Amino acid sequence: MFSARIKQARKLRGIDSQRALGAMMGLDKERASSRVNRYERESSGVDLKGLAELADALQVPMAYLVAEDEATADILLSLSLLSAKQRKDLIVWINEKFDKN
Numbered sequence: 014m015f016s017a018r019i020k021q022a023r024k025l026r027g028i029d030s031q032r033a034l035g036a037m038m039g040l041d042k043e044r045a046s047s048r049v050n051r052y053e054r055e056s057s058g059v060d061l062k063g064l065a066e067l068a069d070a071l072q073v074p075m076a077y078l079v080a081e082d083e084a085t086a087d088i089l090l091s092l093s094l095l096s097a098k099q100r101k102d103l104i105v106w107i108n109e110k111f112d113k114n
Contacts, residue, residue, distance in 0.1 A: 016053045018078045018086060022071040037070035038063075 035045025
C-alpha cells in the first residue's frame with residue numbers, strides 16, 4: 014500500500030518522475046531517482062525522517078502514506094485540507110453523530 018500511495022500522491026501533485034520527487038526531498042541528483050524507486054518498489058524501507066521528507070515533498074500527511082486502507086487514506090488526505098477550526102467542528106459533529114463524548 015505504501016508504494017501505491019507514493020505513486021498516487023506523485024500523480025496528484027503532478028510530479029512526473031521519481032528523480033523530481035527525490036530532488037524535492039533534498040536528495041542529490043545521483044541518488045534521487047534510485048531512492049524513490051526503492052520506496053515505490055518497497056525494496057527499501059524508509060525511516061521516520063525519510064517518511065517526513067517524503068510526505069512534505071508530496072504535501073500529504075505522513076499518516077496518509079502508511080494508512081491501513083484506501084478509505085482511511087482518503088479521509089486523512091481530506092482532513093489535511095481543512096483548517097484547524099473546520100477539523101474541530103468536524104470532531105464535534107462526529108461525536109454528536111455517533112454519540113461519543
